[in-house]
Amino acid sequence: MAAFWTEADYDDHELVQFVRDPHSGLTAIIALHSTHLGPAAGGTRFWHYAQPEGAMRDALRLSRGMSYKNAMAGLPMGGGKAVILADDKRTKTPELLGAFADAVDRLGGRYVTAEDVGITEADMAAVAKRTRYVSGLPVTGEDSAGGDPGPFTALGVFLGIKAAVAHRLGRDSVDGVEVAIQGTGSVGGGVARLLAKEGAVLTVSDVDEARAQALAHETGARAVSPDAIMSVPCDVFSPNALGAILDDAGIGRLDCRIVAGAANNQLQRPEHGPLLAGRGILYAPDYVINAGGIISVALEYLCRHDASPCDINEVRKRIALIPGRLEQIWQQSDETGASPDQVADRMAQKLIGR
DSSP states (O other): OOOGGGSTTOOOOSEEEEEEETTTTEEEEEEEEEOSSSSEEOOEEEEOOSSHHHHHHHHHHHHHHHHHHHHHTTOSOEEEEEEEEOOTTOOOOHHHHHHHHHHHHHTTTSEEBOBOTTOOHHHHHHHTTTOSOBOOOOOSSTTBSOSOSHHHHHHHHHHHHHHHIIIIIOOSOOTTOEEEEEOOSHHHHHHHHHHHHTTOEEEEEOSSHHHHHHHHHHHTOEEOOTTTGGGOOOSEEEEOSOSOOBSHHHHHHOOOSEEOOOOSSOBSSTTHHHHHHHTTOEEOOHHHHTTHHHHHHHHHHHHHHHOOOOBHHHHHHHHTTHHHHHHHHHHHHHHHOOOHHHHHHHHHHHHTTO
16 A cells, blocks of 8 residues: 555545554554544445555545535534445454444544444444444434434435525426436435425436335336446436546536535546536535535534534534535636535635635
8 A cells, every 4th residue: 555645635634544453353544634623523434445545545535525524514523534444245343343443542532433334323332332432323312413324414415406406407396307316325215215205206226226126116216227327317416325436437428417416525536526517517515415414423422522402403403504505605606617616625625724
């Protein structure tokens, strides 16, 4: 693995730590991008990487994205991310989770972890036995913040799609709007259900084709293969799986007027935002539209540590601000000619003192 500071995605990160525990089999990377606004908050990804360089790239890009996301969501949290390098069987043991928890605890609160791809509420509950610097834990009451952040992310994306439809299509409803959804897990499935309830016409796809078919049956959608979803003619393409899909080839395949979804780091490189805008496609910057989950996780953590408001109504109130932030970005983009991702990045950088 090359030195992390030579990586294209290294952005003056405050800390990049390689963690190895031979006894448990843990190999992990913890990256803290910024603690300017508070402790670096961001989930833990449990993933098998064919090449370790992919894990470093994810840790660097995702931690920077969390700095921007938390800042734009108005949260007193910085940005961090952890990546656990799973074996090809994705073996996850109590010993491995315990060793990871100890690594988080040794940072003394500079990093607060939670769920991400491959990590569950139960995993976070296990981590919480060894460190208090964790969130996304099972809820303790019906009106409490916390638990699986997926439904909150889905709500924010749904509201963001409605805002994008209003801005680009001039429509005050998604009734009859054609949306192609890539990824039908906790977030993508939640977005699909909310859209279907308001009359959107859906096409869905997932690498788990049985899951996509089940969601299609439930929502009245059409299911297509993973290879076909980016080429589906639609009003809105909503990526809700893994990132870096908006590269030269991916953008060239799109047949839509809006891209708005929950996947992190959708743009492969900085030049792909202007390329998307050049095709006349409105982009909802991912770390703005997908902030619902971290809003829930952050308020849960802050509630436990400094008695901040943390009930479900406070979470929903803050998620309801996402469309307004997007509209501000799009208006500045329209006025200046900068692409929406460039506008959002400048706003976030100013907030974190960069």
